[in-house]
Amino acid sequence: MFDKITRMKKFLLFLLLGIIMVSPVVAQTDSTAHSSKKSDGEIKTIFTKSDHRVKIGFYIGPDGAYTQFKGRDVFLVGMSMGMILDHFFSVGLSGYAIVNSGKLWYDNIDEVTKQGAYLYGGYGGLKFEFRVLPSSPVHVNFPILVGAGGLVYSNWKLNNHNYNYNSESLDWDVFFVVEPGVMMELNLVKFMRLDLGISYRYAPNVQLMNTSPGLINNFNANIGLRFGKF
Numbered sequence: 001m002f003d004k005i006t007r008m009k010k011f012l013l014f015l016l017l018g019i020i021m022v023s024p025v026v027a028q029t030d031s032t033a034h035s036s037k038k039s040d041g042e043i044k045t046i047f048t049k050s051d052h053r054v055k056i057g058f059y060i061g062p063d064g065a066y067t068q069f070k071g072r073d074v075f076l077v078g079m080s081m082g083m084i085l086d087h088f089f090s091v092g093l094s095g096y097a098i099v100n101s102g103k104l105w106y107d108n109i110d111e112v113t114k115q116g117a118y119l120y121g122g123y124g125g126l127k128f129e130f131r132v133l134p135s136s137p138v139h140v141n142f143p144i145l146v147g148a149g150g151l152v153y154s155n156w157k158l159n160n161h162n163y164n165y166n167s168e169s170l171d172w173d174v175f176f177v178v179e180p181g182v183m184m185e186l187n188l189v190k191f192m193r194l195d196l197g198i199s200y201r202y203a204p205n206v207q208l209m210n211t212s213p214g215l216i217n218n219f220n221a222n223i224g225l226r227f228g229k230f
Contacts, residue, residue, distance in 0.1 A: 045187040046137045057084035059193070059228035065096065065220040067201070069119070070212070075100045076220070080127060084230060087134040094145055095124030102157055109153050109170050109210050117170045118157055123149025123177045123203070137187045141195065145179040151216075153208060170209065177203040181222065187230070195224040 060081040067074050077099045082092015098104070104119040125147010133139045156167030181199025188194055199220045206213050 044135060044137045045189050055086055057087075057229040058082065059084060059090070059092070059226040059230070061224055061226040061228075063094065063096065063222065063224040065199075065222045067216075067218050067220045069104070069216055069218070072104055073100070074098060074104065076122070078122075078124070080224065080226075082127060082129075084228075087230070088131050090127075090129040090131075092127050092129075093124065094127040094147075095122065097122035106153070106211075109208075111210055115155065115170060117153035117155050119151060120154055121149060121151035123147060123175075123201075125177070131185065134185075139185055139187075141183040141185045141197070143181050143183060143199070145177070145199075147177055148174060149177050149203065150174045151206060151208060173207045175203045175206050177201060179220070181220070183222065183224075190230065191227060193226040193230065195222065195226065197222050 058081075061079070063076075063078040063080055065076040065078070067076065075098070076096040078094060078096035080092060080094040082090045084090040098119065098121055101118050101120045105116055106119060107116040108114050109117045125145055127143055127145045129141055129143040131139055131141045150172065152172035153170040154167055155170070179199050179201045181197055183195045183197030186194040186196075199222055201216060201218060201220060203216050204214060206215050208215070
């Protein structure tokens, strides 16, 4: 378990260092681009050239994330959508759900009956973003999600299409969550972007039986695709 945690921390550190190293290159690219009047305000992409100048845009796209709860590998899948204001700022909605709950079995959740359970749930809310040098084909984005979520311990499991109809929920809770992050954003083509980066999920008051209130506080390694008008 400790080896997994160490490997995850090293991976997230290397990812963060990569984003930091890319930032000076992005700044130099943007400075060169603005040296001519013709390119001023132009959104540049990696694979195609785009000369449109959108003051108000939008995006929608899928998200994926890897994290850990108490040393257990957790995979999240979600969706984000929002409005982009003057290229630099955006406000929207994001939501994520645990997709490998069948691997998240916790023993002795109920101290009286000694029953164990699987962990299900997700979270979401408002997402605010600020982009640095958004006209560059590769730039940095600082998102923050503020919202709420829910978790439930249940002995229900779908495994090879075998449903447990006699399942029951042992405990559940709703909680507040905030998740700031830093992302490297790539303008692939004028209607599509790729996001890579890390975030930290902070939900300090999860109240589930026989469970630490900081169960889901941890870093995420994130990837996302954005489709829209940028």
